[in-house]
Amino acid sequence: MIRYRYNVIVADPTWLVSLSEIAKERGVLPVKLIFAAGDRMTEAYRNYVQQVWQAPVILGYGSTEMGGGAGMECHERHGYHLDEFNLLFEIIEPDSEGYGELVVTTLSRRTWPLIRYRVRDITRFLEGFCPCGTTVRRVAPIRGRRDEMVVMGAGNMYPEIFEKVLEGVQGISGNWQVAVRQEGLRDILEFRLELTNGIAATAVEHEVQKNLESRYPDVWANQVCGMYRLAFRFFPPQTLVHGRKRKRLVDERGE
Ligand SMILES: [Zn+2]
Known part of the structure; x- marks a missing residue:
C-alpha cells in the first residue's frame, strides 16, 4: 500500500477485519473509501473498520446468479441502491412491514437470462428518496436467507x-x-x-x-x-x- 499509494480498498469483509487489526498495530495509511460485500459485514465490524481507517465503509450487495453486483450503498450507508438499469426487482409475499423474498429478472443479459429468479434473500424496498439525490430505488440490508x-x-x-x-x-x-x-x-x-x-x-x-x-x-x-x-x-x-x-x-x- 505504501509503494503504490492505494487510497481505496476493495476487500472481502473477513479479510478487511484482519487487515484492520494489522493496520491498527503497525499504522494506518490515508484511505478515502473502503468497499466490501455486505453479507458478513456486521455493523460491529463496519464500525471497527471505519474507526481504524477513519474512512467510510461502503457495502455492496449481489450474488453470482445476478452477475455479481446488484446494488450498492451510497455515502448515506442506508440501504442498497439497486441496479435497475440491468435488473428488474420484485419482493414477493411481503409481510406487514414489507419484508419478503427478493425476486430478480435480468433485462439486458444475453447469456443466462433469468425470469423472476428467487434470490432467497429477505429484504424490503425503502420508501422515499435518498438524501444523496439518486432516484434509483433502494432495498434495506438483507435480513437473512429465506431458508434461515x-x-x-x-x-x-x-x-x-x-x-x-x-x-x-x-x-x-x-x-x-x-x-x-x-x-x-x-x-x-x-x-x-x-x-x-x-x-x-x-x-x-x-x-x-x-x-x-x-x-x-x-x-x-x-x-x-x-x-x-x-x-x-x-x-x-x-x-x-x-x-x-x-x-x-x-x-x-x-x-
Ligand atoms: Zn443514496
Whole structure:
C-alpha cells in the first residue's frame, strides 16, 4: 500500500477485519473509501473498520446468479441502491412491514437470462428518496436467507435479529448460534454462545436479555406473554466455529 499509494480498498469483509487489526498495530495509511460485500459485514465490524481507517465503509450487495453486483450503498450507508438499469426487482409475499423474498429478472443479459429468479434473500424496498439525490430505488440490508427464517412463538425470526441483540455484549465470541427447540408445547429460543475473557455466564445472560427487551420489544413481549421461553447454553471458545455456510439460526423442532 505504501509503494503504490492505494487510497481505496476493495476487500472481502473477513479479510478487511484482519487487515484492520494489522493496520491498527503497525499504522494506518490515508484511505478515502473502503468497499466490501455486505453479507458478513456486521455493523460491529463496519464500525471497527471505519474507526481504524477513519474512512467510510461502503457495502455492496449481489450474488453470482445476478452477475455479481446488484446494488450498492451510497455515502448515506442506508440501504442498497439497486441496479435497475440491468435488473428488474420484485419482493414477493411481503409481510406487514414489507419484508419478503427478493425476486430478480435480468433485462439486458444475453447469456443466462433469468425470469423472476428467487434470490432467497429477505429484504424490503425503502420508501422515499435518498438524501444523496439518486432516484434509483433502494432495498434495506438483507435480513437473512429465506431458508434461515424461522416462524415461532417469538414471531418471524431472522439471523439479523440475533446479530443485533448480541452486538456489544461483552465476554462472548463472534461464533454463535441460536436454535429454536421445542419442550412439550412450548418453543424454546436457545442462545448458544462461546464465553471469552472469563466473564460470568449470568452477566452475559443478563446483557442479552436487556438487549432483546430494548432492541426488539415485540419479540420480548411475546416471551413475557409465555409464547416461548429463553434458554442459554455456553461453550468454551472455538467450539462453535462457523464455516461460511453454517447456519446462525436453526430450527430443531421435530428432530
Ligand atoms: Zn443514496
